[in-house]
Amino acid sequence: MTLPVLKSTSLISIILLATTACAQPSSADAKSNKVTQSTTSSQATQTVSAAVDKRLRQILTQAGIKTQITSIVPSKLPNMYKVNLAGQLPLHITEDGRYVIQGELQKNPSKQVVTKTPLRSTSAQVGEPVSTSVKSDMLANMAALKNMSAKTPFFYTAVPGIIWGAMLEGVPFLLSDDAQYITDGEISVIENGQFIGLDENFEKRKNQSVFASLDKSQLITYPATTTERAVIYVADDVNCPYCRRLHQQVPSLNAKGVTVNVIGYPIYEASPKQMRGIWCQADEDSRRQAFDKAMLQGEMTPASASCTVDHVTPNREKAAGLAVMATPAIYREDGVLYQASFESPEFLEFLGVE
Structure with a gap:
């Protein structure tokens, strides 16, 4: 199996980092930097027991890793080891x-404001949003990163101390729960000696959490x-041609016993305004009719002058946790x-309605 590969462009420098000025470090910052450097040096000298080293090499070799393993050392990610290839x-x-x-791993350049070790998650919390306190502490440690806000979704993974996050554009990433190290890798699973792909249990539970958070009335x-x-x-966009083709099948799906819930997920430039007009319709039936006109005839219904509320964006932001890369994105319940x-x-086989 091919593991996800980190993009050559820096995740932080291109996607996350918002640099507005260069600041001269204060004496306190300089002292902090010395401590950080000392800690990093200490980590570099840590070793892994011979038993753990041998077992991990055997597991990876059996799973198909043929590249030479040059060393195994403690990772800067909690509860993990770094395998150098x-x-x-x-x-x-x-x-x-x-x-x-x-x-x-890319070091978060933000000043670490919260230094306490967060309460680590349990297996029962896999796929759940992180607690309010954990999220608050993480964001406090991410002040230099743009696109990180209270709206950013963060979820517990199966590895205690590793958090899954996504930017509102849907781009996923992983980070330590103290927000000090970030990567755009994904968590893969080895089972019965073989790589079986991404952690499907996490993905399912995370997506269920997202569905539960959506405003059903929207x-x-x-x-x-x-x-x-x-x-x-x-996840639908009114200007997406494949979304329109899928929408033609909705009556047939309904007749087969399939209920279709549409999440307004505008990705085309003109779509946010057009979809706001549809979602501004007075009742559920009117909204469905306006959506049908857009998807089947290409006719957009403008918002009335009295509708000043954006009913699309709140669910669109919550749906960022689905990490939609293209529409239509179709999920089972x-x-x-x-x-x-x-x-x-x-x-139809996927839906169980053959």
Whole structure:
């Protein structure tokens, strides 16, 4: 299996870092830098027990890693070890060898305001949003990073101390729960000696958490017209041609017992204003009719002068936790993303309504 590879462009410098001026470090900052350098030097000299080193090498070799492992040292990510590979990006792996991240870690340039170790998550919290206190502490340590705000979604992963986040544009990343180290790698799973892909359990539970957070009154729902057999969530844009093609199938899906919940997810430049007009309609039926006109006929319904509220953006921001990279993004109610053509027979199999 091919592990996710970190992009050559720096995640922080291009996507996250908001530099507005160069500041002369204060004496306190200089002292802090010395402490940080000392800590980093200390980490570099830490060793891994021979038993752990041997076991991790065996696990990775069995899983198909053929590249030479040059060393295994403690990772700067909590509860993980860093596996240095000859000529490739390093891996970060849990001691039991189950969870693996590939990618270089990037140091958050923000001043670390909160230094206490956060209360680590449990297995029961996998896929849940981080607590209010943890999020507050993380954001306090991310002051130099743009696109990081109270609206940024953060979720607990299966690795205690590793947090999954996404920018509002849907770009995902991983970071330590003290917000000191960030990577755009993903968590892969080794099971029965083989890489089986990304952590599907986390993805499902995270997506379920996102669905639960949505304002249901601001979804456009097309209920099943026969006994309900499946429920899907679709991130839609009125100008997306594939979204329009999927929308043509909605009556057929409804007749097969599928309820379709539409999340307004504008990605085209003209879409936010156009979709606000649709969502401004007075009631659910009027909203559905306006959405149908847009998707089936290309006719947009403008917002009335009396509608000054943006009903689209709040759910769009909450849906950032889905990390939508293209529309239509189709999810089953259990959080599983459909990753093939919705025009193939596999789609109905995926929904369990063959």
